[in-house]
Amino acid sequence: MLKREDNERLCRVGPGTPMGELFRRYWIPAVLSEELPAADCPPVRVRLLGEDLVAFRDTNGKVGLLDAYCPHRRAHLFWGRNEECGLRCVYHGWKFDTNGQCLDTPNEPPTSDFKHSVKLKAYPVYEKAGVIWTYMGPKEQQPGYPDYEWMRAPENxxxxxxxxxxxxWLQALEGGIDTSHSSFAHNNNIADKNALRTRATAPKLEVVKxxxxxxxxxxxxxxxxxxxxxxxxxxxxAQxxxxxxxxWTDGKMEQFPSIAGHVWVPIDDANVWVYNILYSSDxxxxxxxxxxxxxEKDFGRGEEDMLPGYKLVRNPSNDYLIDREVQRTETFTGISGINTQDYALQETMEQPFCxxxxxxxxxxxxxxxxxxxLLLEATRDVEAGKTPRGADPETHSRVRGCDQFLPKGVDWKEALLEEMTAKF
Incomplete structure (x- = not known):
């Protein structure tokens, strides 16, 4: 049980909130590279940590992440023309480069140097592993670039x-680090009594900070x-x-050397982007x-499962297409897609948060x-002017997850030390 004030501290992510300021001390995903596929392609709307932004890739391939609203009359720059190394507002023609510097104010007299005094808020970006990352915090506290093992894995x-x-965001993250629910929410073959998570529904949990x-x-x-x-x-x-x-496929156990995970990036207090990671451990x-x-299909993210905007076909508006007969005879939930099962439970909790x-x-x-x-501790570290846990990429660059069968009496912390150390 949390105190009400601590729950608010963890869940609210807008500018000036404790958790919002904590997230702003880390590099976080802003968009996928595929959302800006080519130089001078259309810009995209971005909303992160309660801020409206716009991302674009300029003529030279450089990415900019700017305040969404033109500083002239606050028109949205999503409508802008991406041309000649800048994003031009279509309301009055003001143009900005990827650093937010105003390059042109064509509705001002040709002799005016007004443009030199106009600069739009711009956040630094870093592109790697198919993701465009951003840092939204104080420049003097900007950490090194993220360096997770999955970012170093070969593209194939x-x-x-x-x-x-x-x-x-916290409802989603807590679902991701909750291991016991897989025996229930993700039991997709209730007839198979020999499945690992059916045979042992109450795992013993051990945590090492x-x-x-x-x-x-x-x-x-x-x-x-x-x-x-x-x-x-x-x-x-939030990773x-x-x-x-x-x-498990069709009730049969398969083995493939892979590691999976998620990065949860708050959009605002009531919505979150989930970046889904899968990479080969070999x-x-x-x-x-x-x-x-x-x-992707198994997890509910196949091509036929998706709507524009990376949204799911199965959603609250159609009760996630739950099939009660399938629930009665085949699967625990009657909902198709492993992550979709999570979403059905997490999206229908109390709003805007639990x-x-x-x-x-x-x-x-x-x-x-x-x-x-740890999150509460980190918010207080930021308030005290300290660097929060895990912001330095040196701390996280050499770790990975794993799953193994171990003899009884063997300490996983020792036995899996090598398996939990990055190889790339």
Whole structure:
């Protein structure tokens, strides 16, 4: 249970809020590179941490992320002309470069030097691994560029996608670091009593705090078959990595050396972007297009599952197309798509965010409790002028998630140390 003031502190992300200021001390994803596919392509609307922005790629391929509203009369720059190394407002022709500097004010007299005094707010960007990142905090506290292992994986060993989720960012993140719900919400074959998460529905959780966040394991006792251990990484402020080697297809266990995860980026207090990460844990085993396509489909992100704007076909307006007969006879939820099942539960919680003063948490919520503690601690560190945990890329560059079978009595922290160390 959280105090009401702590719940507000964790959930509100606008400028000047404790959590909003915390997020502004990290590099966060702004858009996918595919959203700005070519020089002088159409600009895109961006909303991050309660701020309206516009992103564009100029004639030289450089990306700009600017205040969405022209400083002249506050027209939205999404309508702008992307031309000759600048974005030109179509209301009166004012033009801005990727740094926000005004280049031209054609409705002013030719002799005027007014343009030199006009500059639009612009945030620095960094493009790598199919993602355009931004830093929205104080310039003097800007950390080094993000350097997660998945960003260093070869392109044919990595897939990054994006989905819109209509809920507060913390509801989404807490679903991602909650391992026990997979025995229920993601039980897609209720007839199979031998599935790992059906055989052991109450994993033992162990959390170890680190300088980047924490690592933790969900340990499932499979009786005569030893332990199944799924080891996670929680990287401040809002990223999860987990082992994804052991997969289930049509009730059968498959193994593929892969690691999965998410990055949750608050849009505002009531909506979040979810960046979905999958990469091969072995550089010698790249992904095939068929594998990636099937993975996205399994998680509810296949081509036929998506609407424009990275939104899901299955959403609150159509009750996620729940099939009660399928729920009765085949799957636990009757909803298709692993992440869609999450969204159905998270998007229909209290709005704009959960009242956590009413919760009854148990041992299955150990990781969630730890994340809240670290996030609250970090907001207070920022208020005290300190660098928050995990902002320095050196702290997070050498970690990964994994899942393995281990003999009983073996300490996962020792046995999986090598497996949880980056190889790229």
């Amino acid at each position: 060993c990595r897939n990054v996608s994006k989905t819109f989720e209509a809920c507060n 680190t300088d980047y966040g924490f690592k933790y394991a969900g340990i499932r006792d499979l009786k005569e078959d030893n332990h199944y251990v799924r080891a996670y990484q929680f990287l401040m402020p 999860q990595m987990r082992g994804a080697m052991i997969r 550089v010698h085993i790249p992904f095939t297009p068929e594998f990636v396509k099937k993975h 009242d956590r003063t009413k919760e009854k948490l148990g041992t299955a919520d150990t990781a969630i409790i730890a994340a809240r503690q």
